[in-house]
């Protein structure tokens with residue numbers, strides 16, 4: 001399948017934004033990777049390079065693939081750089097206020113025909129769309145972490161998303177070689193509605209003293225064949241993102257079973273957000289990760 005998309009804008013050069021830039025460039029699209037500051041965009045680009053090198057080491061890509069894809073990526077700290085984009089995917093912090101402010105800042109620079117999507121883990125697509133000048137051309141295109149190796153992309157239509165936009169997004173996901181599922185626009189969609197309450201339950205298991213960090217993660221890796229233990233995965237996702245998702249579920253579904261574990265709140269309050277800050281349930285600053293409890 002081909003698309004009418006030539007240039008993809010990515011807003012937010014963090015874990016997910018850099019992964020989406022990697023996938024779009026590898027898929028043959030020109031990419032504008034935008035963030036607020038040059039040190040963020042440079043860090044994001046370095047993550048893209050690291051992912052290419054991992055895939056080369058694994059024998060999945062050649063050096064020529066990497067060079068050609070990197071040549072298609074441009075970094076930017078001015079919203080005007082997003083003007084040529086036919087599709088813009090916002091992958092900024094999981095905070096509704098941040099996302100709404102981004103849409104207000106970038107929409108005036110975008111082509112009227114450009115599709116605007118959010119990589120949000122959980123927030124209402126319908127509500128986010130209402131904060132843009134193009135609700136009919138807005139939807140959720142939800143990649144999984146780490147984008148280079150995870151096959152799934154969840155598509156989520158808001159109440160206003162039109163068929164043409166949805167069909168173009170499906171074609172785009174297909175050109176990346178990803179597998180698409182469709183979720184209705186309910187809090188945390190499908191993957192995170194199931195996965196993040198499990199992670200929250202693992203934090204409660206630690207908080208109540210049922211097990212240690214290592215016993216909880218080892219139990220789920222060897223007992224349920226998970227590739228990462230739930231606490232290791234929480235650190236990988238980002239504890240701030242995990243907490244935001246639980247708060248969206250708790251508020252959106254008004255069910256106390258989604259109340260975030262107080263220990264998760266405490267780690268986020270301490271700024272211990274996991275890998276991205278060097279410390280979460282594990283301390284990553286030494287040779288090997290060490291449990292912080």
Ligand SMILES: CC(=O)CC(=O)SCCNC(=O)CCNC(=O)[C@H](O)C(C)(C)COP(=O)(O)OP(=O)(O)OC[C@H]1O[C@@H](n2cnc3c(N)ncnc32)[C@H](O)[C@@H]1OP(=O)(O)O
Nearest residue numbers: 051054055120121143144145146148149191192227228237
């Ligand atoms: C929160 C949301 O909104 C939705 C979500 O994404 S939920 C999270 C979904 N993701 C998961 O569940 C991931 C579960 N983990 C896994 O599948 C595997 O551990 C993994 C694929 C990430 C790595 O598999 P593995 O066999 O350990 O591969 P390996 O190469 O040894 O990975 C080791 C490292 O590379 C990372 N990784 C592997 N390939 C990568 C790539 N191409 N690019 C970036 N990171 C990569 C791993 O995370 C790990 O990170 P560090 O190097 O920083 O330690």
Ligand SMILES: NC(=O)C1=CN([C@@H]2O[C@H](COP(=O)(O)OP(=O)(O)OC[C@H]3O[C@@H](n4cnc5c(N)ncnc54)[C@H](OP(=O)(O)O)[C@@H]3O)[C@@H](O)[C@H]2O)C=CC1
Nearest residue numbers: 012013014015016035036091092093094119120121145237
């Ligand atoms: N982490 C995960 O496993 C997954 C996350 N997601 C979703 O993807 C999105 C991004 O998550 P993730 O990459 O983990 O988050 P990160 O914290 O790694 O990256 C967020 C990036 O957005 C930047 N940012 C913040 N405000 C703005 C702004 N106003 N304009 C431009 N950039 C901004 C941040 O900069 P700064 O740090 O300076 O604030 C940071 O570089 C979230 O919506 C999250 O829910 C989806 C799937 C998986």
